Every structure is written in C-alpha cells, then in structure tokens.
Amino acid sequence: MNGANVSTSLGLFSVATTVDGGHSPEYYAERLCEKLIAISETAPVEVRLQALAFREAMGAVLLDGIRRAILSDHTTIISKLRQAGFDDAALLVLSLRS
Numbered sequence: 001m002n003g004a005n006v007s008t009s010l011g012l013f014s015v016a017t018t019v020d021g022g023h024s025p026e027y028y029a030e031r032l033c034e035k036l037i038a039i040s041e042t043a044p045v046e047v048r049l050q051a052l053a054f055r056e057a058m059g060a061v062l063l064d065g066i067r068r069a070i071l072s073d074h075t076t077i078i079s080k081l082r083q084a085g086f087d088d089a090a091l092l093v094l095s096l097r098s
Contacts, residue, residue: 025070029063071097 016023037055039048074093081090 025063025066028066029059032062033059 016027033055037051037058039051039055043051074097078090078093081087081093
C-alpha cells in the first residue's frame with residue numbers, strides 16, 4: 001500500500017483512511033480482535049498475558065479467514081468477467097492475488 005494511513009477516534013467513533021487502496025486484511029483482523037476480545041487494563045498480569053496471547057492466536061485465525069474470503073471473491077469476479085467476455089479485466093483482478 002502506498003502513502004500513509006491516518007487514524008483518529010472520537011468516543012465510540014473512529015476513522016481510518018488509506019492512500020491508493022483499501023485497508024489490508026491485517027487491518028481488519030486487528031480491528032475484529034479489538035472488538036471481540038477486550039482486555040482490562042486492571043487485570044492481573046498473568047490473566048492479561050494469557051488474554052493477549054489468545055487475542056494474537058484469534059487474530060491469526062481471523063486473518064486466514066479474511067484472506068480466504070478475498071481469494072474466493074476474486075475467483076467469483078474473475079469467473080463473471082470471463083463469462084461476460086472481459087478477459088483483460090479478469091486478468092487485472094487475477095493480478096491482485098499475487
């Protein structure tokens with residue numbers, strides 16, 4: 001991804017922008033983990049470390065699922081473009097997979 005990312009939040013709302021593209025699968029996996037697994041600042045150290053390890057493990061699971069969903073969607077788009085006779089466009093979508 002080119003350019004800088006910008007993030008800001010105001011209470012319950014947050015905004016994150018990108019330049020020359022959308023957010024990465026890693027970005028979404030991290031945001032999902034933050035929403036799904038809250039870790040108290042006042043938790044005992046042992047509990048906090050265990051929760052952080054769990055969040056990291058779940059992040060890897062979510063990231064894998066997000067990447068697989070993107071590839072599956074690309075496959076569908078490529079198929080539809082080829083069926084419609086847009087082989088050049090299908091090749092452009094295929095190039096996103098590398």
